[in-house]
Amino acid sequence: MMRAFVLVLLGASCAGTPPPRAAGAAAPPFDVAQLRADIRFLASDLLEGRRAGTRGYDIAAEYVASRLASLGIGPGGDGGYLQPVRLREVTPDLDAIRVELSDPALAAAVRVPDSALVNSDFAHLELDLAGRMTYAGKAVCDPDNGRDDAAGADLAGRFAVVLAGVADGVPPARAAVRSETAAKWACVSRRGAIGMVILRTARATTLGWASTVASYRSGAMGLVDADTARSRSVPAPIVVLDAPAARAALAAAGRELDAEDARAGAGKIEHFDLPGTLRIHYRARARDLASSNVIGKIDGADPALAGEAVVISAHLDHLGVDASGAIRNGAIDNASGVAQLLQIARALAALPRPPRRTVILLATTGEELGLLGAEAFVAHPSWPIDRIVADINIDQTGMMWPVVDVVADGAERSTLAAPVARATAALGLAVSADPVPEQAFFLRSDQAPFARAGVPAMIFRPGFRDASGGTDRNRALFTKWRSTAYHAPLDKIDQRDPPIDFASGVTMAHLVYLTALEVANADPRPRWNPGDVFAPGPADAAQAGVAHSR
Numbered sequence: 001m002m003r004a005f006v007l008v009l010l011g012a013s014c015a016g017t018p019p020p021r022a023a024g025a026a027a028p029p030f031d032v033a034q035l036r037a038d039i040r041f042l043a044s045d046l047l048e049g050r051r052a053g054t055r056g057y058d059i060a061a062e063y064v065a066s067r068l069a070s071l072g073i074g075p076g077g078d079g080g081y082l083q084p085v086r087l088r089e090v091t092p093d094l095d096a097i098r099v100e101l102s103d104p105a106l107a108a109a110v111r112v113p114d115s116a117l118v119n120s121d122f123a124h125l126e127l128d129l130a131g132r133m134t135y136a137g138k139a140v141c142d143p144d145n146g147r148d149d150a151a152g153a154d155l156a157g158r159f160a161v162v163l164a165g166v167a168d169g170v171p172p173a174r175a176a177v178r179s180e181t182a183a184k185w186a187c188v189s190r191r192g193a194i195g196m197v198i199l200r201t202a203r204a205t206t207l208g209w210a211s212t213v214a215s216y217r218s219g220a221m222g223l224v225d226a227d228t229a230r231s232r233s234v235p236a237p238i239v240v241l242d243a244p245a246a247r248a249a250l251a252a253a254g255r256e257l258d259a260e261d262a263r264a265g266a267g268k269i270e271h272f273d274l275p276g277t278l279r280i281h282y283r284a285r286a287r288d289l290a291s292s293n294v295i296g297k298i299d300g301a302d303p304a305l306a307g308e309a310v311v312i313s314a315h316l317d318h319l320g321v322d323a324s325g326a327i328r329n330g331a332i333d334n335a336s337g338v339a340q341l342l343q344i345a346r347a348l349a350a351l352p353r354p355p356r357r358t359v360i361l362l363a364t365t366g367e368e369l370g371l372l373g374a375e376a377f378v379a380h381p382s383w384p385i386d387r388i389v390a391d392i393n394i395d396q397t398g399m400m401w402p403v404v405d406v407v408a409d410g411a412e413r414s415t416l417a418a419p420v421a422r423a424t425a426a427l428g429l430a431v432s433a434d435p436v437p438e439q440a441f442f443l444r445s446d447q448a449p450f451a452r453a454g455v456p457a458m459i460f461r462p463g464f465r466d467a468s469g470g471t472d473r474n475r476a477l478f479t480k481w482r483s484t485a486y487h488a489p490l491d492k493i494d495q496r497d498p499p500i501d502f503a504s505g506v507t508m509a510h511l512v513y514l515t516a517l518e519v520a521n522a523d524p525r526p527r528w529n530p531g532d533v534f535a536p537g538p539a540d541a542a543q544a545g546v547a548h549s550r
């Protein structure tokens, strides 16, 4: 269902600068057929699932660059539309990887890969590391309320034994950020830890052990910056123990896993040593791959604001071919988002006068492998990062039912809430609370690296409401799609269960366009709300510094 275009006067005008769209200007030229055609090409079998580092991805990148050029939008990278991104694929050599525990009970319970896996940070492909083990709860450091699970623990030269999972007792807006592996590592490495032993609990286990091992065997991707490689998901030497082995590990110290999990939830950490020593042997093969982000740029029209830029991003990569040889075309995830980015680019290019601020259109690589393209952009931005005023990211805007309401994830935590309110009102869309907060979606797409760099960032996701106001039907559709088509060969342009709702795709593109235009034209730049975990401030300096220096 297409919505009638509502003409609104966007943004504040300032003296001498006429508003970019005068009332009566033509409605922005969104085009369902063109959106569908872009998805058709990007999700075609010929591109073989657009995995970062493959020819299929490179063809997709060239296609996006050509489409930007055809719209008259100039390149936004240093030397053109493509920003090179170097990736490192690390595949563990299971024959050479083992753990040795001097305590007999522990040694009996912990075996690679039946109950334990070993990872190294990407800078070390061979590792022989030994030390004693000290328990440090959930390893949550939350400077905002003075929590430090490692406070008082002697971790120098030792492995920190850490419970998996999200911190209880920390407000939801901070809990996911404080519970990331990189944050836990920052928390214990400050006290001298040489590695972590992560204990899986029943509560924190979302992926079965067999799937975890399968994904481990297939390798991991990191980013190569100059001569060093890094990965946020594996920031250090890490041993992961499946729940039964984790239970045995604590039992060897006379402790009970569930009781410690409950105690850690309440922030009441008692540090204790596990018996004996741990030695890990690790070896992996590495292969470096070349990929690229695609960047277009529309120069701002207001000399006073054109030095600041609004980024609109969408990931271009998907997961390639699966183990059985089936192509994972990624039509909704996220050929749709890139097609929407091109619709927005087209609408911006058609404006009689560009927005006051510069707009950067960013199609990223390696999102599916750990937000790598966005990380690379933030680490080596084609525009000064402190003059990027916002990132509005697009990643799977639903397109499974006629959109009635949306979630503006991240916007409620910054002054982006105001432009979002105006843009949704203009399109007759309601803004709903996140219906699946437990998924912690905010950290799982390309807005996250921008947020960590202090840039106000957000992503629109579909709400579950249907025309009757109920949410059960669309929640069921979403849940079913996530379990059958998401990241699987079924996510194709002609998927039937449900079919792609292209008109909703255009509505969502229009929504991002209106929001971005509001931000690009407003006098003040967006800010994180004071005290937000992403707001730049002294409380976060230590933790952010550790995370970013790697």
Ligand SMILES: [Zn+2]
Pocket (backbone or CB within 6 Å): 333, 368, 487
């Ligand atoms: Zn995905």
